[in-house]
Amino acid sequence: MFIGHYKSVNSPKEFYSEKRNSLDFPTQVEFMGERYLLNSTIQIATSKQQKGLYEVAKKNNINTDVKVS
Numbered sequence: 001m002f003i004g005h006y007k008s009v010n011s012p013k014e015f016y017s018e019k020r021n022s023l024d025f026p027t028q029v030e031f032m033g034e035r036y037l038l039n040s041t042i043q044i045a046t047s048k049q050q051k052g053l054y055e056v057a058k059k060n061n062i063n064t065d066v067k068v069s
Contacts, residue, residue: 001044003053004068006036015063016053019044029068 004017004025013034017025027038044050057064 001050003042003044003050005039005042006031006066006068007039009035009037014039015066016042016057017068018065019050026068031066031068 001019001021002023002025003019005014006017006029007014011034013036015031015036023041025038025041029036029038042053044053054064
């Protein structure tokens with residue numbers, strides 16, 4: 001499984017996309033009125049890794065499981 005990490009073009013905001021089975025993430029998306037670029041993809045091998053990533057994101061007020069088309 002893979003999770004895309006997106007960073008906003010005009011602000012320090014960022015988010016993590018929903019999981020996918022492949023690396024077919026769009027390179028640019030719009031979310032909540034802002035444009036984001038794909039910064040990196042993260043390979044998640046276990047649910048424990050995903051839980052750890054989401055805990056860190058929550059502590060830093062970063063959205064997770066954002067649906068991107």
